[in-house]
Amino acid sequence: MALNNTGHPWMALSAPGAIEDMLAEIGASSVKDLFAQIPEDHFRKAPLDLPPQLASEMALKQDLLGKLKKNHTCEDNLNFLGAGVWQHHVPAVVDEIVGRTEFATNVWGSYQSDHGRNQAWFEFSSQLGALLKLDVVQLPVYSWGCAIGHAIRMAQRLTGRSRVLVPQYCDPERLSVIHTYCQPSEMENHIEVVEVKADPATGQIDMGDLRDKLGPNVAAVYFENPAYLGTIETNPADISAAARACGAETIVGVDPLSLGVMMAPGDYGADIVTGPVQPLGVHMNCGGGVGGFIASRDEERYVREYNGFLVSIAQTQREGEFGFGLAAAHQNSYGSREHGKDWTGNSTYLWAIAGAVYMGLLGPEGFRELGQLILSRARYAQALLDDIPGVRVLWRDTTFKEFVVNFDDTGKTVAEINDALRARRIFGGKDISHELEQGQCALYCVTEMHSAADLRHLAATLTEVCK
């Protein structure tokens, strides 16, 4: 047992004598006596081999910053990486609110004692519901890929069918998660994942191939708008109509920041809508800021299939007062263990609060302004890059914030180009040459963070390194 001679700032009972006082009150002669349940031969034999204790805040801070400062940031470099984590502006008020210790706490609380947090959660769902034009929004799950996985499993339970159609151009990270959720083929409830071809001329879903693959055994059609490679499905209502005609659910993935300028998925026949929450006021955090939402119409057949927390407004015992609690809670795994809908647990609920603050700050005009700015800057970048000898933008002028750039005619690989850009303090787009079978290609992401001057700097630097 540990030697207790110096108080530790994180442990009140580490003060000298505190443990001994308690032992005396209990009537135990030693700490060891209290571990009597554990057989002697269960205690570990190998001594702990940990780096030295840094009990002083100064020493700990020095260690953390000494390490972290070895990173090169997207603040100090011009970044064009996206693909699941995107660099957007995070308003200062969002950081203040999510940093509040009442929210960033360990505790779960109750409907009344933690009313404020529950209201913030409801306001996340309410504002996102307004953007999506859907009445039910669940608190976010672990990631967008996980949200799609749950949505597909919802569709399997709703339809009793075990095949899902996904676009050929699917983010490999998300697709890998989808495969995990759909289970290996040996399992009884395995869901077969079938890819629908893209139209090579547009990057959009090939409607002919979609119709060929739709049938009475398809549980759901999944597509994204904008899609992984930035392309916009310009006739999404045709896709959902085709799915509905076969009795399949339509699952859509959307970028919430597109919804000030792009049609709400609730308006083009989506049944279940998923998407990332990181764009809504969460820093990139090296990928540790992701979360995924799931939404649908307010029909009981959908509500009864959600896996997680649905926050409903409710009246209290005080006249005219409202509070918030969990609807349909018994169907989750806390209530029903292995009979619950998939499973739930700690998720990414702090990011629901971030999203509530973010959407509250932007309002309808902010979303419109932001969407227009992203569109304009991304299209400007496409024009600049397409002008560089040897550089070609695929599906130009049909995308939202991401787009594919081909470098075949430069005679250089994306890896070589990105190395050269990095030496010039630019993080080039994600190398997707091995994914696409379209030659040497990179996926560039342009957001509101990139000024016209930044984009000209990118173009000038690319011109130089592609020579």
Next chain:
Amino acid sequence: MTTPREIQTARWNEPVIHQLGREGARGQRFPAPEAELPRVTLPESIMRTDRPDLPELTEFEVQRHFLHLSQMTLGMMGVSLFGTCTMKYNSKTAEYATLRPELAEIHPYQHPDTLQGVLEILHDFDLILRSLSGMDQFVFQAGGGADAAYTMTAVARAYWADRGELETRTEMVTSIQAHPCNPATAAAAGFKVVNLPLEENGYPSLDALKAAVSERTALVMINNPDDMGIYNPEIKEWVRVAKEAGALIFYDHANFNGVMGKLSARELGFDACMFMLHKTFGAPKAGGGPAVGAYGCTDQLAPYMPAPLVVKTGDRYALDDDRPKSCGKIREFWGNVPQVVKAYAWARGMGAEGIDLASDISVVANNYMDHRLAQIDGVVRSNPDITAPRMEMTRWSLAPVFEETGVGTFDFANRMADYGIDPWWMSHEPWLVPEPFTPEAGELWSKADIDLWIDVVAQIVREARETPDLVKSAPHNQPVAQLKGDVFEDPEKWAMTWRAYLRKFA
């Protein structure tokens, strides 16, 4: 025993954000597009023509609104002895470090040369967890404890598929007392769940385990000690029985706080384990994540783990994504990296001696609570025949008070908040003990905090006898009064968004 005083929390009567503001108010502006930018009009078939029905507020109005909401959140700002979740101090030093651009503004697809600092922290923390568990490799991709349990089921699928036995190894065996995430994730992964009942000594019998485990068993998932505070002394035999049947056995280390530095999952024979960084390792749980279930396993299982893994070659750190036997991704990217950094900071701040001391304190403090709670007439310890000291938490029952007064554990939870005490944890499903509650002190709280908590329980027991309606109508001093529960299962009345509320009630 002293008589605790009631508190009064903030009550701002704060409207829903949709009810605030006015048309044209702005909380955030973006730069005007530069003159040289093209004006872009999307095709009509995809263009948004309506204005999203979002509130319109100024920046200060948004800030004030959410500050009001934070002030109407008790959030452990009194005393919380919330069992199974291990309330800890969440270091602001660590929090602020993760808000710096060196972590907040980095992208996981950056070249590893530009991410050496964060990779070093992940690598070093992996080594810390290896030492604490004896395992050979950790991964942080899982977004919580339940997701780490799911990781285990996915690793088990890949392991059995690789051996051509996935079609016959179809069952997962666990205890009825195990956290619901174990059976739930196994079922979602496609396994059939076998639950073992508890015997009089508080844990499932070896005979029941032997009867349940067979050549059909893919995996055994078990926690120890459990939420009753009972340690299964036969756990080494459990491992032997599982392995004789060829099954994998997983240690759910949710209740690690009382045994950290004392037990090694590997030395006990387990194939894999998980730690909750948002509980045991001092990262904030934030009301439900972002969290991390750190999953660790032996070299035998490591090829099947989700990728990428952090590797060190010479003095350089890199990501290993070339793992052909990997089970595939559990979640995009590497996990909730800021939480891993906070957990690393906690482990460094504590050191081996601090971690050992913290588990001592957890167990001493819990036994002190047990000692004082036992003096309150009307509350009883679960499994009263087991007299051995419990571990870091104990399941108690309010059944005698409930039978005498009709005041139950939900009523107590609501009333506690009136004294600044976060409502207690009752029990996971199924409730094996009537009117349960489960306190856990951990190493954070002072003797005065623990005494206050127990004094509040004693006070509410008195109130239950003398003024039961006062307790049953609680809370009285909170931001809102007790909720009416009629809407939550009624499709005509539930409203998960403001637009649904307006449609149903406006």
